[in-house]
Amino acid sequence: MARTETAPDRLQAASPRVGPRWGQAAGALSLSVSPVCIELSGADAGTASAYRCLLAVPVLVLLAWPEYRREGRPPRRQVFYGLAGGALFAGDMLLWAKAITEVGAGLSTVLVNVQVVLVPFLAWAVDRERVPRRFLLWLPVLVGGVVLTGGLFEQGASGSDPMAGTVHAVLAAVSYSGFLFLLRRGGFQGHVRTTYTLVICVSIVVSALGGAAWGALDLAPSWRTLGWLAVVALSSQIVGWLLVAIYSPRLSSHVGAVLLLLTPVGALALGTLVLGERPTPAQWAGCVLILVSAYVTTGGAPGNRDGDGPQHVGGSVVGPRRMSAPSRTPRPGPRPRR
Numbered sequence: 001m002a003r004t005e006t007a008p009d010r011l012q013a014a015s016p017r018v019g020p021r022w023g024q025a026a027g028a029l030s031l032s033v034s035p036v037c038i039e040l041s042g043a044d045a046g047t048a049s050a051y052r053c054l055l056a057v058p059v060l061v062l063l064a065w066p067e068y069r070r071e072g073r074p075p076r077r078q079v080f081y082g083l084a085g086g087a088l089f090a091g092d093m094l095l096w097a098k099a100i101t102e103v104g105a106g107l108s109t110v111l112v113n114v115q116v117v118l119v120p121f122l123a124w125a126v127d128r129e130r131v132p133r134r135f136l137l138w139l140p141v142l143v144g145g146v147v148l149t150g151g152l153f154e155q156g157a158s159g160s161d162p163m164a165g166t167v168h169a170v171l172a173a174v175s176y177s178g179f180l181f182l183l184r185r186g187g188f189q190g191h192v193r194t195t196y197t198l199v200i201c202v203s204i205v206v207s208a209l210g211g212a213a214w215g216a217l218d219l220a221p222s223w224r225t226l227g228w229l230a231v232v233a234l235s236s237q238i239v240g241w242l243l244v245a246i247y248s249p250r251l252s253s254h255v256g257a258v259l260l261l262l263t264p265v266g267a268l269a270l271g272t273l274v275l276g277e278r279p280t281p282a283q284w285a286g287c288v289l290i291l292v293s294a295y296v297t298t299g300g301a302p303g304n305r306d307g308d309g310p311q312h313v314g315g316s317v318v319g320p321r322r323m324s325a326p327s328r329t330p331r332p333g334p335r336p337r338r
């Protein structure tokens with residue numbers, strides 16, 4: 001009997017020519033543009049968070065409309081993922097920007113990027129997804145690379161209020177990890193662009209309210225500020241995060257989390273080229289540790305299929321291999337080895 005095309009099938013067919021690792025890596029590197037552009041814009045946290053999302057909405061709606069017409073309205077569960085993910089994304093942007101001034105960029109960067117630990121843990125706790133031993137063995141090296149790249153040993157916990165900044169950075173890390181987990185989980189059953197557009201729309205509202213509460217929202221920014229934030233909207237909201245939303249559901253959680261560590265590496269390199277910053281040898285050593293660890297823990301080159309297996313959600317198997325299954329009624333099989 002012929003199989004009826006499902007939403008996951010259409011999701012797999014949407015971009016068959018690009019491997020999920022290459023897509024995730026490209027998204028992570030696109031995200032590395034935003035810190036430099038936000039620095040050049042001079043915008044406050046609330047202004048940058050709200051406008052980078054607002055300026056992206058028209059393009060995202062155009063990208064999501066064909067999918068919406070084809071697949072219809074997302075299920076209630078995915079609407080919830082979009083609402084919650086948008087709130088967490090806005091919370092991450094606001095809290096991290098606040099923490100930088102209170103505790104310094106080094107510690108803030110280190111704490112936010114503990115997502116490399118939290119996202120696989122959430123996938124294991126909620127979805128019962130196995131975490132490979134190789135990733136666990138290399139995890140201390142990855143964390144060490146993040147610490148060195150953030151310049152924590154050179155900068156320490158500097159800032160106006162280290163205690164409050166540490167709390168805000170931890171909350172930003174939790175928000176960021178929750179956002180990544182929901183963004184990935186919301187893409188298992190299709191409606192990726194529609195759900196992601198909802199995430200960005202919710203982020204606009206929450207960012208504006210949070211920025212206004214903290215006195216960090218400018219409703220009439222200059223054209224120069226808007227220009228740089230438009231670059232952020234293009235590189236991050238339209239390209240970077242959309243690629244992550246599309247490809248992270250097709251990767252194991254630990255692979256997606258590790259590849260996102262390319263963002264601070266790219267930001268450090270761009271800061272050197274564009275802003276004239278001078279990273280220390282320890283920071284460059286941290287970048288090398290991240291790159292080597294990413295290569296080893298994700299199974300080698302981005303085109304390698306290891307780690308691109310099915311994901312376990314609520315006792316069922318979803319992911320790239322099921323999406324491309326032969327035309328027969330799918331039957332649950334044994335848990336694949338990773």
